[in-house]
Amino acid sequence: MTVPTAHRYQVVWFKRDLRVDDHDPLMRAAERGPVIPLFIIEPDLWQQPDMSGRQFSFLSESLLELREQLSDVGQPLIVRTSDAISCLNDLHCTYGIDALWSHEETGNDWTFTRDRAVAAWCQEQRIEWHQIPQFGVIRRLKSRRGWAGRWDRLMSAPMIQRPKGLMPLSEIEPGPLPQAQDVGIANDEAPKRFRGGRSVGLSDLESFLQDRGEPYQKAMSSPLTAFDGCSRLSAHLAFGTVSMRETYQAACRRQDDLRALHMDHRGRWPGAVRSFLARLHWHCHFIQKLEDEPAIEFRCFHPAYEGLREHNAEAIERWSTGQTGLPFVDACMRALNAHGWINFRMRAMLVSFASYHLWLPWRSTGEPLARLFIDYEPGIHWSQMQMQSSTTGINLPRIYNPIKQGRDFDPNGSFIRHWIPELSEVPNVYIHEPWLWPEMRATIDGHYPPPIVDERAARKVARDKIWAVRRExxxxxxxxxxxxxxxxxxxxxxxxxxxxxxxxxxxxxxxxxxxxxxxxx
DNA sequence: AGTGCAGTTGACTTT
DNA sequence: TAAAGTCAACTGCAC
Known part of the structure; x- marks a missing residue:
């Protein structure tokens, strides 16, 4: 390894924080010297079983805008495609790195392992690596006491201003932004996906808080209303195109504006904004769990549930493609396949159906599900997989009845008919249980499968097994x-x-x- | 108008 | 973020 002659550059390593506003590491690095704003596309990361092409597409759109924003302040984003250490090592040998700057990342096991290797490399090279929190997640947390208060303080702190100007680095090629296929990522596009990039995120935030968000509390529950009535910010928060702090502060400002209004003119807004703020809080609450205990990506919180469920490749295939024969489950899964997003309640139902009715291990369903989500956030995802599968030991088993959920949240079956055209002829009374329709076989035999399980019987078997474990x-x-x-x-x-x-x-x-x-x- | 009764609603418990 | 069961209170209606 060549010893560099000068250590003069500040490398800002962008990871899941693709913005220049409210970016602490960028601001601090810029104060110290010329900045190399770097994003590393790591092909090996994109081969992991929780990563997918649709996530890469959202990332690409966000990187394009980040490159523009950085150009606006003086130096476009440098993009390299390789493993992190070779990339950093090349930069160090060629230009000399004084310090490495990034946000703390609470990722999956792969990124955690990579970060430890990078930390070791930095130590060998005597390069300081400054990692700064961007969520309310606390590294090496000793006690949960005071966590919420600390979160509030962090989120209420003033936004970090974007740097006034970055020194242009004519000697460094910005580098191409590769296409998914160049990096060996399988095509997995979600045709109706929300788009990436900060401008989309900011306009969603604005339209949610000023316009779309009023029916939030009710609208979030049904897939008929959730696409409009939810913020659509989850993927932006996951990729950091919009910061948690600016989202929180925008919601607080909205709350203040509402308080200034007469009661009669507030409508359902106060409850909507309050629920939204609570969800921002939970976002960090869940990521904190993975931060505290990275093993929850692979192992049950409570060991008594280890090895309880059984793998079944065919069942996973039917579940993940929307072919279980339970209309509401399949409609939700097909909507998720097309959008890369579905509302929280329906995610919970999909996981519940896989973990109880189909009795599948949460790890084997969690991987394909993670790939379907453009807003995949490891800390939230794996905590939720375990909670919805009752392997935490903390939460009571909550088994969703997909027929009842369908009746409650898609009462006239319009969501089902939209996503399952095979069922368009089924009359309303049978739409949630088409197998009971006397003409079912004659009309759609071969087009839509009979139910993969008897809902009632499968639920009872699963419930009994879970409660038997709890009594051990x-x-x-x-x-x-x-x-x-x-x-x-x-x-x-x-x-x-x-x-x-x-x-x-x-x-x-x-x-x-x-x-x-x-x-x- | 009062009574009996089936059916509904809501609060609460259990799994 | 659930669902099902229990029980008591309530409602509408026939007589």
């Missing part, structure tokens, strides 16, 4: 430990203490307050 000796003690470590503060006491407290409340004839589990709706 020793289960409770481990669950209580997990509760202490990972439960939210509001529900942060072991289960048996809760029961005692509830019993006491009843004795005093006070109304029992709702236990606050980790909820998202």
């Amino acid at each position: 000796p020793g289960y409770r003690a481990i669950a209580d430990q997990i509760q202490v470590r990972h439960g939210s503060r509001k529900s942060g006491m072991p289960q048996h203490d809760k029961r005692i407290k509830i019993a006491r409340r009843k004795q005093k004839a006070e109304p029992a307050t709702q236990l606050s589990f980790l909820t998202s709706e």
Whole structure:
């Protein structure tokens, strides 16, 4: 390895923070010297089982805009396609790196391993690597006490101004932005996908808070209304085209504006903005879990659930392509395939159906599901996979009935008919259970499969198995430990203490307050 | 107008 | 972020 002659450049390594506004590492690096703004396309990362072409497309659109924004401040984005260490090493040997700057990343095992290797390389080369938090996630967290307050302070802190001007680096080629196929990424485009790039994110934020968001609380539950009634910011937050802080502050400003309005003119807005803010909070709450315990990407929170479920390739194939024969499940899955996004409740139902009715291990369904999400965020995804599969030990099993969900959230079957044209002839009364329609076979035999399982029977079998595990000796003690470590503060006491407290409340004839589990709706 | 009854609604518990 | 079951209160209606 050649020893560089000068150590003069500040490398800002963009990862999932594709913006120049509210970018702490960029601002600090710019204060210290000439900046190489770098994005590394790492082909090996894109071969991981949770990564996909549709995510790469969103990334590409975001990188194009980032390159423009950086050009505006003086130096376009430098893009290199290779593994991180060779890339950094090349830059160091050719130009000399003084320090490396990036946001902290709470990613999957692959990025964690890569970051440890980069840290080791930096140490060998005597290059400082400054990693700065961008969410309310705290590295090496000792105690959860005060976490929420710290989050509020971080999010309320002033936005970081974009650097006044970056020194143009005529000697460094910006480099091409490769196409997915150049990097060996399989084509997996979602035809109706939300687009990447900061400008889209900012306009979604604006239109949500000023215009679309009023029915949020109700609209988020149904796939008929959620595409318009939700913020559509999840992928932007995942890729950092819009920062959590600016999103939080925009919502707070909206809240202040509403308070200035007379009650009669506020409509449903106050509740909508409050729920939205709560979700921003949960975003970090879940990522914190993966930060604290990276193993949850692979292992059940509670070991008693390890190896309980059974792999079944054919069932996964039918589930992930929308061919289970349960109309609402299939409609939601097909919508997700086409959009790369679906609302939270439907995600929960899809996972519940896979984990209970189909009895599939959450790891084997979590991978194809991660690939379908353009907003895949490892900390949220794997926490949710486990919660919806009841492997946490903290949460009670919640088994969704896809027929009931369909009746509740798609009462006249229009969502089903839109995504499953095979069922267009089925009358309303049978649309959620077409196998009961007497003319079913004659009309659509061969076009739409019979149900993969008997919903009622499969649910009962799954429920009994889960409750049998919960009754095993020793289960409770481990669950209580997990509760202490990972439960939210509001529900942060072991289960048996809760029961005692509830019993006491009843004795005093006070109304029992709702236990606050980790909820998202 | 009062009574009985089937069906509905809501609060709460259990799994 | 659930669903099903229980129970009591309530409602509409026939008589």
